[in-house]
Amino acid sequence: MQAQDHYDHTEIEQRWQAAWAEADVFHTDDDAEDPTYVLGMYPYPSGKLHMGHVRNYTITDAYARYRRMRGDNVLHPMGWDAFGLPAENAAKERDTNPRDWTLDCIATMREQMESMGFGYDWEREVTTCEPDYYQWNQWLFGRFHDAGLVERRDAEVNWCPSCETVLADEQVEGEAELCWRCDTPVEQRELSQWFLRITEYADELLDDIDELDGWPASVRQMQRNWIGRQHGTRLTFEVEDHGSVEAFTTRADTVFGATFFALAPDHAISQELAAEDDTVRRFVEEEADPEGDEPNGVETGLTATNPVTGAELPVFVADFVLSDVGTGALMGVPGHDDRDHAFAEKMGVDIRPVVAAESEEGDAAAPDVSETAYTEDGVLVDSGKYSGLDSETARERITEETERAEFTTQYRLRDWGISRQRYWGTPIPVVHCDDCGPVLVPEEELPVELPEFVNTTGNPLDAAEEWKQTACPDCGGDAVRETDTMDTFVDSSWYFLRYVSPELVDAPFDVDRANDWMPVDQYVGGIEHAVMHLLYSRFVTKVLADTEGLDHREPFSNLLAQGMVQLEGEKMSKSKGNVVSPQRIVEEYGADTARLFMMQAAQPERDFDWSEEGVESSHRYLQRLAQAVRTFVETEYDGANDETAAYVERDIDATVATAREEFESLTFNTALRETRELTSLLAQYRETESPHGPTVERGLRTVVKLLAPVAPHVCEELWETLGGDGFVVEADWPSFEGDAADLSLARRLVENTRSDVRHIVDVAGIDDPERVDVVVAAPWKFRAQDLARESDAPNVISELMQVDEIRAQGDAAATFGQDLQEERQSLPATLSAEQERTELERAAWLIEREFDAEVRVLGAEEADDSVARKASPGRPAIHID
Template sequence: MESRYNPAAIEEKWQATWDEQGLDKALDDSSKPKFYALSMFPYPSGNLHMGHVRNYTITDVIARVRRMQGYRVLHPMGWDAFGLPAENAAIDRGTHPAKWTYQNIATMKGQLKRLGLSYDWDREVATCSADYYHWTQWIFLEFLKAGLAYRKEASVNWDPVDQTVVANEQVDADGRSWRSGALVEKRMLEQWFLKITDYAEQLLADLDTLNGWPDKVKLMQANWIGKSTGAEVTFTTEAGDDLTVFTTRPDTLWGATFMVLSPEHPLVETLTTAEQKDAVHAYQKDASAKSELDRMVEDREKTGVWTGSYAINPVNDAKIPIWIADYVLMGYGTGAIMAVPAHDQRDFEFARKFDLAVTVVVQPEGEDLDGDTLTEAWPGDGVMVHSGPLDGIPAGKGAGQSVEKAIAHLESTNKGKGTANFRLRDWLISRQRYWGVPIPAIHCPDCGIVPVPEADLPVVLPENVELSGRGGSPLAKLDEWVNVPCPSCGTPAKRDTDTMDTFIDSSWYFLRYTDARNEEQVFDPKKVNDWMAVDQYVGGIEHAILHLLYSRFFTKFLRDRGLLNFDEPFQRLLTQGMVQGLTYRNPNKSDKNQWVPSDRVADPENPTDPETGEPLERVYATMSKSKGNGVAPEDVIARYGIDTARMFILFKAPPEKDLEWDDADVEGQSRFLNRVWRLLTDFIEKGQGDGDASGEWSKAEKDLRRAIHTAIKEITDDIEGDYQFNTAVSELMKLSNALSDATCKASPIYREGVETLIILLAPFAPHIAEELWHELGHAESVHLQAFPKVDPEALVVDEIPLVIQVMGKTRGTITVPAAADKVMLETLAKESELAQKYIAGKEIKKVIVVPGKLVNFVVSQ
C-alpha cells in the first residue's frame, strides 16, 4: 500500500472500473424498492461551475447511500439544450447552434465523468436531439387534442433584444426579460398558448400534499397562482356589448361610478367614439412603451382617457363612463374593472384627477363620510349604505356579512355569480427564434390549423438556416421547409414557423429518463409508473416557480391522458444554496464596476481600490466572472482531488444554505482524508484488529464499539432527516479520532471500526473509500456493501461519570454503574477515595443526589 494518499493515482482508475462493471446502472427490477434521485439537468454552457458541483455532489451522496441501503436507484443526467443563449452564442461566434451545443455537451459530460458521479449514462437525454423532441412534439399534439393548446391574438411581452415574445412568468419584477435583461414591450400578436389555467385549482390545492417541499417554495407557487374569491359581474354598454369584471368586493357595486379598461382590451376600439379616437390611440401607444412594473407603481400620478362611451351598472341601472388607464393590465383578471373611488385609493386618485363621481357605500362606525369632501378612500369596515338590499348589513367577507349577501343577491337576480379568480395566466409558448422545438402544426387556408400527423413526427429542425437574431424566425425564410401540402385536404399550406418555449422541454424530461431509449412511445407507462415520482429532486431556488409549476402541470395533464398514475412529479425537493467566493466591493462605484477581484487587492487586511485608493468592503458573493471570485472545479480537483472537493462542499454548510468558499477549509478536508489514509496504512502494515475475539470485552473495547455505532446512528439520522451532510462529515471525523485514540487496536472491534469507517465514508468520498476497501483485502466494491445498521445494545452505557461536590463545590468525578439507583450512588460516592479526602472526620448533615449527574455533601465546618 502506498504510504501517501495520491488522489490522481486512484480516481481515474476506479472511475474506469466502475464504468466497466456497470456499477451505476438502474435496474428495472421490481423485487427491490426503488429510489429516484435527480438533480435539475444543466444548460450546456461549456463549463461546469462550483454551483453545479455542489448540486450534483449532494444528489450523488443520496443516490449512493440508497444503493447501499438495498434500493434500486435511478440517478440519470441529461441536457437542457435548446434555447436563446445557445442561438445567441452561435451567432456571436459565427457557428451553428447545434455544433456549439454538442461541443459543450461533450465538454461538460467529460467534466461530470471526471467528478466520479454515479450516473446511469445509458439514460442520457438531450432536449435538442430529434429522438427527444419527437416526443415533445407528440405531447404538444396531445394538448391540442384535449383542447388545451390554442392560438389567439393577445397582448404579449416582446423582448426587443432577443426579438421574441416571453411569457409573463419570464418577466422579472423590474419589467425586464429574464434572459436578455431588456425592458419588455407590449405587442398584439397571434400566439400559441397552453391552458394551464384549467389546472389552477389543482395546482394550488395539491401544494398541501407536498410535505417534502420547503414551505417557502410552496408559498411562492401559491402566490403565483394567486387565487382570489369574489364575483363575476357583467356590465352592458349602451351599444349592447358585455363587459365582464371580476371583483373581490361585489358588495361595493352600488358605489361603482365609472369603469376602467386596459389600453389593450379588445373592446377599446369598438367603444371609442370618433371624437375620442386620436386621444385613445395616442394613449395606447404611450402605454405600450411602459413596463408592467411602471404601470403598477402605486404612488405615481394616474393617467387615462375617456372612450366616449358609457356602461350600465347592473345593480342600480346608473349610467357610468368607460375609461382606459394603464394601471389596469390585460394580463390580470378580465382587463376591465369597476371603479369604486370611495373605497379604493387608486380609483379615488383617478376620480379626483378627472372629476368623476365618488359615492360612499361603506360608512365607518361613528362617522359620516361624504363623497364630495372625502380626502382619501376608506377601505375599512363599517356598515353598508346607499346599497339597496344591503343597507345596514356589516361590511366584510364573513358569514352573514355584505360580500356573502351581495353574491347571493347577484345570483338570485341573474346579474352575476360567485367565483374564484386566479393570477395565473395561460402559458404563452410561442418563440420567434430558431433553436427550439418546431411546433408541429400546419396552417391551411381551407382547413385552418391542422396538426402534423403522428406518423410524420418528428418535424425535424432544419440546419440550413441563416441566423442573425433579428427579423423574426429564420425558419420562415426556408420556403422548401415552410411550404407543404395540408395533411387533411392536400391544399398548399404552410408550417408553423414558431418554436416552443424551452420550459416545455424541461417540463417532462424526468419522465423520459425512466424509458430513455424507447423509439415507439414517449415512455412505457409501466416503467414510468414504476420509477415515478422522483423521490428526491435537487436544484436551485431560482426554479421555484417556472420549472416546478410547469412540471407539475405536465404531470397532471399526462395523468389525465391515461399515461401516468400519480399526481405530483417530485415527492421531496431540496433547494441548495449558492456557492459564494471572496471578492471586494467599492460602494462608491456603479454596479457594473464596483467589484474588485481579490487578486487585484494588494493588502487583504486593509483593502483599497487599485484605481482610486478608496477603501473596499470584503464580501462573499455568488461566484461569477464579473466579480472575479470564481473557483474552477478542475483547478480544485488538480490540487486536492475529487474526494476532497466533495468533502469540503458537504462539510462547509448545510445543503440549503449558501456556501462560502474557503481554501483553508478545503485544506482541512484534505488533511482529514490523509489522516484516514495513514490510519489504514498503520492498520494494514501492523496487522491490527486480528486479536482473539473470545472472552469478555474490555472497557476500551466497549467504548470503541459505542463510538462506532454512535457514528452509524448519527450519520443515518443526518441523511434520513434533512440531509445535514455537514454534521455527518463531523461524525466521520469523530469516528476517525476514536479509532486513532483507541487503546485496543489488536481487538476485532478495532477492525469492525476501521471497516465501518470506510463504508460510511464511501458515499461522501467514493474513490478513496474504494481504494482503501480493496487494500483491506475485499474483492467486491465498497459501494455494493450494505450501509451499516446501528446495534442498539452497543449504545448502552455500562458506567457513567458522577460529579462529586462538597458544599456545592465540585471536587472531581468518579465512575459508577449506569444503572445505580440513588441509594447506591450515595453509598459509592461516600465510600470513594475522592469524597473521603474532603468529608473524612466531618459530620454529614445532608446528601443531595441527582441521578446520573452528581452527589453533593453538605457537611459541618
Template sequence: MSRRYDHARVAEYWQHVWEREGVYETPDDVANPTYVLGMFPYTSGSLHMGHIRNYAITDAHARYRRMAGDDVLHPMGWDAFGLPAENAAYERDTDPESWTRACIERMRDDLEEMGFGYDWAREITTCDPEYYRWNQWLFTRFLDNDLVEYDSATVNWCPDCETVLADAQVETDDYEGAHAHAAGGVCWRCGTPVERRDLDQWFFTITDYADELYDGLDELEGWPEGVRDSQRNWIGRQAGARVAFDVGEHGAVSAFTTRLDTVYGATYLALAPGHDLVSDLAETDADVAAYLEAVASTDDAGLSGVETAVTATHPFTGEEIPVYVAAYVLDDVGTGAVMGVPGHNDRDHAFADEHDLPVEQVVEPVDGSPTNLPDDPYTEDGMLTDSGEYDGLASTAARDRLLDHEAVEEATTYRLRDWLIPRQRYWGTPIPIVHCPECGPVPVPDADLPVELPEYVQTTGNPLDAAEEWKHVDCPDCGADAERETDTMDTFVDSSWYFLRFLSPHFEDAPFEQETADEWLPVDVYVGGEEHAVLHLLYLRFFTRALADLGLLDRREPVERLINQGTVLHSGKKMSKSAGNAVAPHEYGAETTRLFVLSAAHPAQDFEWTVKDVSTAYDFQQDCYELVSEFADQRSRRRRSQAARAVRTESEPHDAYLEREIDRTIAAVTEEYDRFRFHRVVGELQRFVRLLRRYAEYEPPYLFAYSRGLRVLTTLLAPIAPYLAEELWHLLEEDGLVAEADWPESLRDVADHRIERGLVRTTLADVRDITDVVDIADPEAIEVVVAADWKYEAYRLAQAADPDDAIVGEIMGTESIQRRGDAAAEYAADLADRSTGLAPIVDGDRELEVLQQAAWLFEDEFGADVTVRRATEDDDLADKARPNKPAIHIS
C-alpha cells in the same frame, strides 16, 4: 505507505472500476425503486458551482439509498435547445449544434471527473431528433385532445431575442403582477424591455388545469412552502363576483371584485388599456387614443390614466360614475375592469388621489374605532355603512346577500394564462404543423415525425422562415402547396417530460414505457433552484396531469420531494463568470470541492466560498486517510513481524464506550442523511475521526472495535467522498467496493443516542468549568456522582404531568419520594417551576453505565483518577446530583 491522500492519483482508477462493475446501472427488475434526479443542465459550456452543489446533493443521496438497499435510478442528460446556444454559435461563427455538442462533451467530462455516479446508459439530449420527435408526437396528441389552441393574441415580444415570450418569461419587480404587459417587464434572458404584439400563436391550455394545479399544492408536503406559494401566486385563483356596470350604447362592462361588500363605495370604473371597450373608444376619443400610444411606449405607466367621454351607471345606486382607462388595471387579470373603491383598496385610493376622485367610506370597524379615511383606505372587513338596505351587515354576511342582486354573478378568476409555446428561433423543436391555404393548420402525420431542423444558416429574424426548401411542402391532407410552421417550441416543453424519457430512453413505440413509468413515479427526490418554481415546475405538473388524462400515466403529480439548493457566494455575491468571482470546480480538487459544498451549509441555504473553509474540507480528507493508512501500515508490519503498534484481542471496560459510540454515530449520521443535512453528516464524521484518533492513542486499541470503527467511518463517508472512501475500503482489505457495500447497522439499541452524547459532553464541560473557576491546573481525582433513583421517578412524574395540575402534590403523593422529606419537597417544587422545559433523559442505571464507559475520556483529558458512582443515602454530593446532571467533586 504514503500518509497523504492524493485524489488525482486514485480518481481515474476508481472511475474505471465503477464503470467496469456497472455500479450505477439501474437494474431491470426492481424491488425498491428510488428515483433521484437533479434538474438537468443547460449546455452552457462548462460546469459552475451551482451545478456542483446541485449534483453533489443528488449524488450523495443516490449513493446513500443504494447502500441502504434501494434500487436507485440516478440519470443525467442535457437541456440542449435554446436561444443562448444559438447566440453563442452566431458570435463564434459556427452552428448551434456544433457548439452544443462541444459543450456537452466538456460538461460530461467534468461530471465524470467530479465522481458523480450516473447511469450513463440512460443519457438523453433534447436536441437529438430521437428525443424531440416525441415533443412533436405529444404536441399532436395534445392537439387531438383539445389541449392546444391556435389563436390571434396579444403577446410579449423581446426585440433583442426577436421572439415571443410566455408570461412566466417576463420579469418584473412585482412578482405577483408579473404578467404579460406589466409595467417594467423585461426579458428573462437578456433583460430587454418587453413589447406587445398581435400574432397568431400556439398555446397549451394549461388553464384547463388551473383548479387542479392550485388544489394539488396542498398535498405536496415534500415541497418547500416558498415554491408552493410561488405557484399559488402565479395561478392567482381568486373567489369573488362580477358586477355589471351599464355603459350606455356600449352595453354592460363586467368588473371583478373580491370585496363585493364595498360596492357602494365605487366612485369610478377603470378599464385596462387592452380592454375591448377601450379599443372601441379610441376610434372616436382622441384623448384615449393618445393615452394608449403613450402607454405602449413606456416601461412604467404607474398611476397614469385618462378619463373617457362615457360614464357608467352604478347598478346599486343608479348614479353615473366616470370611466377611466388606467395603467394599473391589467387586461389579463380578472375581467380587465375594476370598480374603483378608493375608500377600501390601496391601489384604487392611490389612483383616486392622483386623479382627484372622491373617496367614500362604506365599511367601518365593528368596534366603532376611528379610521384614517379619507387620507388612508380602510381595507379590513367590518360593518357596512352608507350601503342602503345592507347597512349594519357584517362584511361576510353582506357579500352573501349582495350576490342576490341581478347585476351580480359569483365568479372565480385566475392570473394564470395559457402557455404560449412558439419561439421565432432556429434552435428548438419544430412545431409539427403544415399551413395549407385550403385545409388550414394540419398536423404532420406520426409516420413523418420527426420533422427535423434544416441546415443552419445565419440570418436575422427567424432562420426557419428563411429556409425556403425546407419550408415549402405538400399538405398532408389534400396535397396542395403548403408551408411548414416556422416557429419552434419553447424549450420548457423539452424539460416538462424529460424525467419520463430517462425511464425508457431507447423505447421506440412511445415517448416512454407506461408500465415502467408507473413503477418508478413519482420522482422520489428532485433537486434544483427555486428560480424554477414557475418556469419549469408548474409546467412539469401540468404535463404530468395532461399525460394522465391521455391515458399515458397513472400518476398526476411528478415529484414527491423537492429540494431547492441555495446559492454559492463569493465576496458576498453570487458566484458567476459575469461577476468575475467564479472559482473553477477543479481548482481545489474535485473531491475537496464537492465535500466542501456539502459541508458548508444546509442544502437550501446560501453560503460563502472561503479558502479557509475549503482547507478544512481538504484537511478532513487527510485526517481520514492518515487514520486508515496508519492502521493498514501497522497491520502489514505485524504480518512481517516488524516493530508495530500493539493491538488487543481482549476487550476492556473503556472499549464499550467506543463500541457504543460507533453505534451512536451510525444512528446520527443515518438520520442526517435522511434529512439531507449533509453539513451535519460531515460534522458527525469529523467528531468520530477525532474520537478514533484519541482512542487509538490512549492505549493499544481493541482490534475488533477499532477495525469496525474504521469500516463504519468509511461506509458513512462513501456517499459524500466516494473516491476517498473507495481508497480507504481498499486499504482496509474489505471485499468488493464500498459503493456497493451494505449500509452499516447499529449492534445495540441507541434510540437515546443524542441524550447519551449530550450527557457525556455536558459532564465533561462541567468538569472543565470547575477546574477553570477553582484554578485547578492538575487535578488528582474526579468523582462523578449520579443521582439517586427517587429523583428519576420524580422527574418522570413531572414530565408526564399536565402543567396545570398540582405537580408537587402528585410527586409528593408517591410513597418512595415522600419519605425523602424536605429534600423531596424542594426538588418537587423545582421540577414544577421547570415543568414545561423538562428535557428527555435516560434512567439512572443507563446514566451510570454511560458515564462509566466514558470515564477514560476524563482520565485522558485531565490526567486524574476518575470514579463514577451512584449517590448513597448519607452522601454529601447526593443533594447536588440531578437526573442527567451528576454532581462532581474534584480534588
C-alpha cells in the same frame, strides 16, 4: 494508497472512476422492481460546470449512493436540456451551428461530471435536441391537440427585439422589463401563438398541492400564488362612450363604497384613449410603473356606472391595475383596500367606509378610514337595504339580486404559450394550408426535423424555403410548415419519463415501467424553477394520466430546492468576475474535497459562501483519515474490550444512527459533522494505553462507509486498504445496536458534561485539576421529571406529591417540582439514572485525557449533599478539586 502523508487524488479518482465504469455499478436494469428514483434537474449545456451544478449533483449523487448502500435498486440518470436561444446566439456569434456548439458543450460537461465521480447510469442519457427525443415533443403536441388542449390564437406577447423571439413572463426581468439573456427592453406585440390549455387543469393543479407533503412549503405557496384562484363576483359597469366593462371583485359587500373605476394601461379602452389624449398617452407609455412603490394614474374624464348603486364613478388609467389579473379593470373601494386607499389619497378621490367591525351591542358604526383602510369582514353600514348584513351574507345577496352581477372564479394562471420564433427548438408539427387551415403532421411522418442552420437575422426557419414548402396531409395541396418552435419548457416537462425507457422507438416511454418506477422519489434543483418548470411538469403528467394510462398524477414525491453557492455574499456570476472554477478545485484538491466541502458547509436548501479555507480544511481531514487507515493496517493492537472500548462502540452506534437519520432527510452536513467527530474520537482512542483492535477497525470501516456517498474515491481506496469486500459503493450501510433515541441522549449527555467541566475550569481559573467528580441525580428526580413530561395536569407539583418516593424528599421535592412546573413545556427526554451513570463511566477516560485528572462518576447518595442536590436528569453535577 501511497505511503507518504498525502495521497494522489488524481490517480485515485481516475482509478476508481475506471473501475466503476468497467463494473457498470451504476446501471439500472430494465427489470428492476420499483427502483428508488433520484434525479437532479438536468442542465443546459453551456460548456462548463459551475458551482451550482456541482452542489446540485453532489446532493443527488450522495443520496443515490446512500440509497444503494441501504440495499435499494437506484435509478440515477442524467441528460441535457439542449435546445434554447443561448445556443443559437452563441452559434451566430461564432459562425457555427447550434447543433455542433451544443454537442461540443455536452461532451465537455459530461467529462467534467465524470471527473466529479457522479454515479449516473449513462446508458439512460437523453439529449433533447436529438430527433429521437424531440419527435416525442411533437407526438405530445398531437395528443394534446386530440384532447382539445391545444389552441392557436392571437395574443399579446413579450417580444425581445434583439433576440427576435417571444419571452415567457418569467424571462422578463426587473422594473425596466429587460430580456433575461441580453438586457434589451422588452416590447409588447400581438402575434398568432400556439397555446397548451393548462387552465383546464387549474383546479386540480391547485388542489393537489395539498398532497405534496414532500415539497418545501415555500414552493407549494409559490405554486398556489401563480395559479391564483379567487372566488368572487363579476360586475359589469357601463363606461361612458365605451360600453360594458367587466370588473372582478372578491368583496362585493363593499360595492357601496366604490368611489372610482380603474383600467390597466394596456386595457383596450386605455389604448383608445391614449391615441386621442396626449396626457393619457404620456402616462401609458412613459409614466406607468406597475412595479413602483406607489400606485399612480391619470384621470380620463370618463365615468362608469355602478351596476348596484347607479352612482357615476370617475374613470382612471392606473398602473396598479394589471391586464393579466382579473379583467384588467376594477372598482376602487379606498375605504376597504390599502392599495385603493393610497391611490385615492394621491388622486383626491373620496374615501367612503361601508363595512364596520361587528359590535356586541349590534349598533355597528362606520370606522374611521381617513388614515388607513378597514380591510376585514364585518357588518355593512350606509349600504342601502343591505345595511346590517354581515359581509359574507351581503356578498351573496348583492350578487344574486343584481342583474349585472354573477358569481365567478378567476385564476391568475394563463394558458401556456409555447410558440418561439427561433431555430433551435422542436418544430411545431403543423402545416398551414390555404384550404384546410392548420393541419397536424401525421404521427407516421414524425419527427419533423430541423433543416440545416442558416445564420440570418430573425427566425432562420423563415429563411429555410425548401424546408418550409410541403404538401397538406389532408388535401395534398401546397402548404407551408409552421416556423415557430416549442418553448424549451416542453422538453423538460416530461424528460423524467424518458429516462425510464430511453431506447424505446414506438412510444415516448414504456407505460408499464413508468407506472412501476414513477414518481421520482427525490428531485433536486434550484429555487428559480419552483414555479414554471414544476407546474408544467405537473400539468403534462396529469394529461398523460388521462390520455395514456399513466397511473401517477404527480411527477415528484419529494423536492429539495438547493441554495446558491455565493462568494462574499453575492451569487457567483461571470459578469461580476466572482466565479470559482470547479475544474481548478478538482485539479488542486480533488473531487472528493470539493464534494465534501459542498456538503458539509450548510444544509442543502441554504445559501452558503464559498471558502478557500473551508476547502483546505476538508482536504486536510481526508488526508488525516487516509493516514489513520494506513497507520491502523500497519499496527498490531492487543488491547482488551473494556469500558473504554465499550464507550467507543456506543459512539460508533450513535454516529451511525444519526447519520442514517440525517441522510434520510438530506441534511448531510449534520451527518458529516458527526462522522468527523467520530474520526477524532478514534484518534484519541488509538492514543490510549491499550486500544482494542476490532473496535478501531469497526470505527474506521464505519467512517469510510458513512463518508463514501460524499467522498467516494478516497473511500473506495480506504475500503480496499481495510480489506473490505468489493466496492464500498455496493457495501451495506453500517448497522448499529441499541435504541437510536437512547444513543442520541447518551451522546448529548457526554457532550454536555464535558462542556460543563471545561466551563467550570475556565471560569474558576483552575490550572491543574486533580480530581473531577461527576454526580448523577438521585433516582427520584428522574421519576419526577418523567411524570412532569407526561402529565397534562395544571399543577404538576400536586401530582408529584402523590408519589411516596417523591413526597418523602420534603422541601427538595417541592423545589424541584417548582422547577419542573416552570419548564414543563421544554423538559427533555433523558436516560434512566442507571443508564446515565453507565454512559458517564464509559466516557470518563475522555475527561481524564483532556484534563489529566482523576475522574469519579458517583451516584447522588455517594456524593456530598451540597453537590448532589445540584444534579438533575441529563445534567449531572460537577465538583472539581
